[in-house]
Amino acid sequence: AQTVTQSQPEMSVQEAETVTLSCTYDTSESDYYLFWYKQPPSRQMILVIRQEAYKQQNATENRFSVNFQKAAKSFSLKISDSQLGDAAMYFCALGGNQFYFGTGTSLTVIP
Amino acid sequence: EPEVTQTPSHQVTQMGQEVILRCVPISNHLYFYWYRQILGQKVEFLVSFYNNEISEKSEIFDDQFSVERPDGSNFTLKIRSTKLEDSAMYFCASIDGRVYEQYFGPGTRLTVT
Numbered sequence: 001a002q003t004v005t006q007s008q009p010e011m012s013v014q015e016a017e018t019v020t021l022s023c024t025y026d027t028s029e030s031d032y033y034l035f036w037y038k039q040p041p042s043r044q045m046i047l048v049i050r051q052e053a054y055k056q057q058n059a060t061e062n063r064f065s066v067n068f069q070k071a072a073k074s075f076s077l078k079i080s081d082s083q084l085g086d087a088a089m090y091f092c093a094l095g096g097n098q099f100y101f102g103t104g105t106s107l108t109v110i111p
Numbered sequence: 112e113p114e115v116t117q118t119p120s121h122q123v124t125q126m127g128q129e130v131i132l133r134c135v136p137i138s139n140h141l142y143f144y145w146y147r148q149i150l151g152q153k154v155e156f157l158v159s160f161y162n163n164e165i166s167e168k169s170e171i172f173d174d175q176f177s178v179e180r181p182d183g184s185n186f187t188l189k190i191r192s193t194k195l196e197d198s199a200m201y202f203c204a205s206i207d208g209r210v211y212e213q214y215f216g217p218g219t220r221l222t223v224t
Contacts, residue, residue, distance in 0.1 A: 033211050035212075035213075037215075042217075043148075043200055043217075043218055043220075044215070044217050044218065045154070045202060045204075045215035045218075046215075047212060047213070047214075047215075050211075050212055052211075091153065091154060093154075095211060095213070098156050098159065098167050098169070099144065099146070099156050099213065100156065101153045101154040101155070101156075102153060103152070103153045104153060
């Protein structure tokens with residue numbers, strides 16, 4: 001069975017500081033992708049970053065980067081220089097034949 | 112930038128009624144998906160669709176649900192006889208098959224009373 005676990009229901013960070021959101025997953029597939037999605041109050045799902053499981057290099061998108069530990073099945077998201085606009089719900093997702101989402105982490109950015 | 116669109120943005124219906132949620136995926140995309148998100152809960156996969164047929168479906172996607180691509184551009188989700196527990200946000204998504212990256216629509220909020 002494929003599962004995605006986000007153990008931090010809520011996180012907070014001071015503006016301009018760095019925060020790391022945790023995600024672990026389990027899959028029997030050898031070829032899969034991992035994603036972080038941001039969901040602001042509008043409830044639109046916005047792709048933040050994507051990682052192909054076959055790539056060892058961690059993905060980076062501007063202030064967002066991941067720490068992908070394939071053996072440990074861990075996929076954490078680091079947000080650097082946090083901004084007020086980063087406040088949202090963040091979902092980790094595993095994509096293979098189906099997509100599986102974690103329960104989300106609500107991020108608050110403190111001015 | 113191309114985007115996935117969904118209509119309506121909000122649908123209110125009475126229990127037992129049929130609803131059709133509509134999605135227009137990005138035009139050159141080949142794979143289409145429906146998800147639902149009950150308020151305050153995680154996003155749940157419902158069904159994926161490729162080459163005019165269902166390729167995967169979850170346990171949630173029972174006989175009350177059906178999907179269709181009636182005209183080559185729209186992708187619809189039908190719920191035959193809505194239940195209170197069908198109240199949720201329904202998201203459509205698509206990918207082009209070359210890059211495994213899902214583009215989500217803005218969602219349809221379904222309220223069953």
